[in-house]
Amino acid sequence: MTAMAAAVALSLAGCGDTAAKSSDKPGPAPSPTSPGPVMPALVGKTASEAESLVKKLSDTPVEVRGAYSDVELSRVHTMWLVCFQTPAAGAPLPPGSAAEISLTGPGTPCPAQAGAALRPVGTPTPTRTPVAGATGKPKPPASSPxxxxxxxxxxxxxxxxxxxxxxxxxxxxxxxxxxxxxxxxxxxxxxx
Structure with missing residues (x-):
């Protein structure tokens, strides 16, 4: 009786020849689901590179803005760096919606959050100390309030x-x- 129980257990476990042959056959290929293009990672890239990457994937328009609320975006901002992007990297690019990138000028670090002020109200701007010229008269400061x-x-x-x-x-x-x-x-x- 125990030998018979072992044989039944082996056949139920798929160790028999018929079970091995049926599991070796490939099943139908899963149907690919194409959700459409996904947003590439743009943070750290130049505005020019970022816009080019989005345009390669979709006809989605790219809206560009400054990352700081108190810094005006230059008309020539191709070399400005991307700090923030919407949609996030890897998220689908829905047709007809816009991709948004927030930029900072060269040499300016990204803010902790989009729309922060680079120079908060009340922050003094640095001034230069006048330097005496050849005449002995102090030169006017290069920048004054x-x-x-x-x-x-x-x-x-x-x-x-x-x-x-x-x-x-x-x-x-x-x-x-x-x-x-x-x-x-x-x-x-x-x-x-």
């Missing part, structure tokens, strides 16, 4: 009035500049 914007047709009687309006110092070519306000003729009015 920007005065409050003034209307194009504004004029000031004197520097006291310009300072009270928050417009001083005023550089040559800026609204409100006048030779009568620039006593040392260095191109910066009301700087003293």
């Amino acid at each position: 920007t005065p409050a914007p003034a209307p194009d047709d504004v004029s000031y009687k004197n520097c006291t009035e310009a300072k009270a309006a928050g417009a001083a110092p005023i550089r040559r070519g800026q609204p409100g500049y006048g030779k009568h306000l620039d006593r040392d003729d260095d191109g910066i009015a009301c700087d003293k």
Whole structure:
């Protein structure tokens, strides 16, 4: 009885010749399911490379924007780097929808999240210390705080009035500049 039980167990386990022959036959090939193109990994690539990769896969439009909310996207941004992308890498590219990439300029790190400010409000901008020139007079700083914007047709009687309006110092070519306000003729009015 035990020999018979072993034989039955072997045939049920598929160790017999007929079972081996039927399992060696290939079954029908699974039907390929083609969900369509998937979004390539674009983060770290230049805008030019990223747009090219998306266009190779689909006629999906590519929307480009700056990764920082306070940095204007240059009209020539082909060498800017991709920080964020939508859809994510590996996600399907639905027909008719747009792919989005957020960029930073060369040498600018990516923000922790899209839309962050590169220079948060209240962050001082670095200024240069004036350096004495050959004449011994200090040179005007290369970059100084920007005065409050003034209307194009504004004029000031004197520097006291310009300072009270928050417009001083005023550089040559800026609204409100006048030779009568620039006593040392260095191109910066009301700087003293």
